[in-house]
Amino acid sequence: DIQMTQSPSSLSASVGDRVTITCRASQGISNYLAWYQQKPGKVPKLLIYAASTLQSGVPSRFSGSGSGTDFTLTISSLQPEDVATYYCQKYNSAPFTFGPGTKVDIK
Amino acid sequence: EVQLVESGGGLVKPGGSLRLSCAASGFTFSSYSMNWVRQAPGKGLEWVSSISSSSSYIYYADSVKGRFTISRDNAKNSLYLQMNSLRAEDTAVYYCAREGITIFGVVMSWGQGTLVTVSS
Numbered sequence: 258d259i260q261m262t263q264s265p266s267s268l269s270a271s272v273g274d275r276v277t278i279t280c281r282a283s284q285g286i287s288n289y290l291a292w293y294q295q296k297p298g299k300v301p302k303l304l305i306y307a308a309s310t311l312q313s314g315v316p317s318r319f320s321g322s323g324s325g326t327d328f329t330l331t332i333s334s335l336q337p338e339d340v341a342t343y344y345c346q347k348y349n350s351a352p353f354t355f356g357p358g359t360k361v362d363i364k
Numbered sequence: 365e366v367q368l369v370e371s372g373g374g375l376v377k378p379g380g381s382l383r384l385s386c387a388a389s390g391f392t393f394s395s396y397s398m399n400w401v402r403q404a405p406g407k408g409l410e411w412v413s414s415i416s417s418s419s420s421y422i423y424y425a426d427s428v429k430g431r432f433t434i435s436r437d438n439a440k441n442s443l444y445l446q447m448n449s450l451r452a453e454d455t456a457v458y459y460c461a462r463e464g465i466t467i468f469g470v471v472m473s474w475g476q477g478t479l480v481t482v483s484s
Binding site: 295342344351358 | 399401408409410411414423424425426459464467468469470471472474475476477
């Protein structure tokens with residue numbers, strides 16, 4: 258099965274900073290990659306699918322890129338409400354494995 | 365509005381069984397593939413199982429294969445997860461999750477979750 262890794266596992270940044278999270282698949286998955294945001298105590302929320310397609314209603318400061326094995330989620334200007342754990346997920350075929358998550362907080 | 369309401373969680377002893385249910389409303393249930401995703405306390409998300417709209421395609425994570433069974437009843441707008449031979453490591457919040465109608469594997473909507481605790 259394809260394994261998903263994320264880096265870093267956690268980060269602390271200032272409001273307004275540009276934040277980048279990396280997700281790597283152990284084998285190529287084309288662009289079948291989604292990103293989710295889970296705020297503390299809340300249910301996960303879909304941010305991006307097809308590696309770079311923003312889900313309706315998601316702020317434009319979020320963007321995704323990548324294809325094959327290497328993907329990134331970028332927050333162009335970090336806001337206090339972006340404090341959350343971010344997960345990538347592959348969905349080219351089952352199992353639809355999630356990455357281990359990246360916890361983002363405010364410095 | 366899409367609503368997914370899980371039930372059936374609780375405390376069960378190792379080796380025991382539990383059946384989770386998910387009542388769906390606000391959309392045409394029979395048109396969507398559905399998933400179960402779990403999250404152990406303080407841990408990350410783990411995809412558990414998926415079932416296609418007509419139950420033709422069913423998939424499981426290796427960690428639950430042979431012990432868990434996913435099913436659905438489109439007439440009742442309901443999704444189920446039969447969990448047998450439960451282990452301590454199955455302790456988690458179990459989320460019922462709906463995929464996109466053309467974006468298979470991506471979770472578009474989540475329930476609030478039901479907690480399963482496996483402990484003696």
